Amino acid sequence: MTIENLSSNKSFGGWHKQYSHYSETLNCSMRFAIYLPPQASNGEKVPVLYWLSGLTCTDENFMQKAGAHRMAAELGIAIIAPDTSPRGDEVADEDAYDLGKGAGFYVNATQEPWSRHYRMYDYVLNELPALIEERFPVSDVRSVSGHSMGGHGALVLALRNPERYQSVSAFSPVSNPVNCPWGKKAFSAYLGNDTSEWAQYDASLLMQETSKFVPALVDQGEADNFLEEQLKPEALEAAARQSGYPLELNRHEGYDHSYYFIASFIEQHLSFHARYLLQS
Amino acid sequence: MTIENLSSNKSFGGWHKQYSHYSETLNCSMRFAIYLPPQASNGEKVPVLYWLSGLTCTDENFMQKAGAHRMAAELGIAIIAPDTSPRGDEVADEDAYDLGKGAGFYVNATQEPWSRHYRMYDYVLNELPALIEERFPVSDVRSVSGHSMGGHGALVLALRNPERYQSVSAFSPVSNPVNCPWGKKAFSAYLGNDTSEWAQYDASLLMQETSKFVPALVDQGEADNFLEEQLKPEALEAAARQSGYPLELNRHEGYDHSYYFIASFIEQHLSFHARYLLQS
Numbered sequence: 001m002t003i004e005n006l007s008s009n010k011s012f013g014g015w016h017k018q019y020s021h022y023s024e025t026l027n028c029s030m031r032f033a034i035y036l037p038p039q040a041s042n043g044e045k046v047p048v049l050y051w052l053s054g055l056t057c058t059d060e061n062f063m064q065k066a067g068a069h070r071m072a073a074e075l076g077i078a079i080i081a082p083d084t085s086p087r088g089d090e091v092a093d094e095d096a097y098d099l100g101k102g103a104g105f106y107v108n109a110t111q112e113p114w115s116r117h118y119r120m121y122d123y124v125l126n127e128l129p130a131l132i133e134e135r136f137p138v139s140d141v142r143s144v145s146g147h148s149m150g151g152h153g154a155l156v157l158a159l160r161n162p163e164r165y166q167s168v169s170a171f172s173p174v175s176n177p178v179n180c181p182w183g184k185k186a187f188s189a190y191l192g193n194d195t196s197e198w199a200q201y202d203a204s205l206l207m208q209e210t211s212k213f214v215p216a217l218v219d220q221g222e223a224d225n226f227l228e229e230q231l232k233p234e235a236l237e238a239a240a241r242q243s244g245y246p247l248e249l250n251r252h253e254g255y256d257h258s259y260y261f262i263a264s265f266i267e268q269h270l271s272f273h274a275r276y277l278l279q280s
Numbered sequence: 281m282t283i284e285n286l287s288s289n290k291s292f293g294g295w296h297k298q299y300s301h302y303s304e305t306l307n308c309s310m311r312f313a314i315y316l317p318p319q320a321s322n323g324e325k326v327p328v329l330y331w332l333s334g335l336t337c338t339d340e341n342f343m344q345k346a347g348a349h350r351m352a353a354e355l356g357i358a359i360i361a362p363d364t365s366p367r368g369d370e371v372a373d374e375d376a377y378d379l380g381k382g383a384g385f386y387v388n389a390t391q392e393p394w395s396r397h398y399r400m401y402d403y404v405l406n407e408l409p410a411l412i413e414e415r416f417p418v419s420d421v422r423s424v425s426g427h428s429m430g431g432h433g434a435l436v437l438a439l440r441n442p443e444r445y446q447s448v449s450a451f452s453p454v455s456n457p458v459n460c461p462w463g464k465k466a467f468s469a470y471l472g473n474d475t476s477e478w479a480q481y482d483a484s485l486l487m488q489e490t491s492k493f494v495p496a497l498v499d500q501g502e503a504d505n506f507l508e509e510q511l512k513p514e515a516l517e518a519a520a521r522q523s524g525y526p527l528e529l530n531r532h533e534g535y536d537h538s539y540y541f542i543a544s545f546i547e548q549h550l551s552f553h554a555r556y557l558l559q560s
Contacts, residue, residue: 009536009540010535010540013544065345067350069540221290260290261290264292264349
């Protein structure tokens with residue numbers, strides 16, 4: 001397996017780099033970005049935070065806009081930002097921003113025409129970490145975070161695979177996709193109309209039944225245009241109450257759905273993950 | 281004069297906002313961005329850092345990518361990011377990225393077809409601050425900074441108007457435009473072939489003759505692809521030696537021309553400006 005380096009930028013004493021590689025899981029060429037803190041240049045194997053972006057994003061949005069490198073460099077944590085869907089001319093798509101390319105929803109599609117490429121759940125859970133841990137000076141100590149659709153992905157990955165992640169956090173996650181328009185549209189297309197298949201990708205349904213508690217932090221802006229119709233943090237809170245999950249969910253007056261919100265609180269998320277990543 | 285609010289995002293307890301207004305100087309409608317720190321919501325008049333962006337940029341690049349809001353909020357400094365040229369269908373343009381829209385070079389054009397709209401020097405020096413100081417909770421205490429073409433603009437504005445700015449800084453500035461391809465192309469078009477007209481917009485020529493010293497900080501990446509052909513920091517250093525200008529110019533191994541370099545050192549620039557902005 002070969003990977004190709006596409007760009008390199010020194011940042012806060014470490015390195016931001018983009019790579020492309022052929023994904024066997026997704027049956028297409030994929031791009032990802034990595035931030036390697038200065039400690040990784042000194043022979044240390046650093047732990048890794050996986051960042052899952054929201055609708056329409058690529059590997060670039062978080063790296064350029066979140067202002068995360070400063071604290072990642074200070075703490076000695078690598079960050080991986082995968083793309084949000086399979087890519088390429090041969091990959092099925094829709095004109096809509098919330099289905100197809102840029103909208104993989106971190107599920108394994110079972111329906112035509114999506115099932116050949118849209119397997120972002122397996123890609124982020126297995127193939128990408130295996131590649132990262134083979135090729136870069138990182139350990140197998142992982143946490144996961146994300147925004148909106150990516151917050152949904154982060155919560156689902158951690159809740160279903162508590163042995164794989166030290167901690168999970170999310171900004172403005174799609175908390176109960178089986179009950180919101182984005183989730184219903186995407187899950188109908190990717191997973192079909194049997195809604196019993198959807199539950200495995202719904203953070204609230206998973207959280208209300210689990211007994212394995214990965215430390216979890218969620219932040220939500222109260223001026224977020226998508227709050228009531230799409231995000232539904234109250235469903236996640238109800239699920240946590242039901243299972244006794246020690247969820248920390250904070251609401252912030254005036255903040256919206258943008259990267260300005262993420263930037264304002266990313267350092268708190270990195271510090272949260274550091275508590276679990278750096279003790280392992 | 282009316283200004284229209286186009287967007288608002290809460291950021292680090294303050295507000296990032298975009299506005300449009302009709303510019304009498306540029307004879308077209310212009311957009312700018314402002315970051316107002318939390319202190320500005322408490323009735324304080326905060327000082328202002330003007331940020332001038334580089335080729336191809338708009339008011340958005342710095343606000344989204346520099347990670348400047350965190351320290352601006354901590355220090356209580358507002359930031360204004362104007363666009364990099366006049367805009368609109370009626371404004372002269374070229375296909376090239378380094379002439380016309382996105383490439384105003386912070387000069388007052390005297391040549392056709394540019395002279396009707398391309399007057400970014402006057403716009404940034406006079407019209408924009410007058411508007412900002414009338415409409416927002418800011419003082420008339422100003423500093424100026426910028427990147428590449430905008431670093432050139434910042435240095436020229438401060439060197440020619442030491443009474444208007446408390447301090448100046450630049451990342452990777454076009455330090456000696458009369459002697460580099462970007463500058464020669466733009467100045468020929470905007471100012472004509474009489475090179476004696478160019479000197480008023482050349483930071484090195486201005487610095488070597490001035491006796492009024494605005495505190496000045498310049499940072500330059502050594503892996504910058506434009507370093508030797510376009511930026512020429514050695515010309516600025518030679519000018520400073522000639523006039524005894526107390527220029528602080530730092531070179532940084534491995535850093536390139538990107539916003540990752542700016543983000544890595546923007547907090548040092550904000551702290552530098554704060555020394556002069558907050559004592560006034």
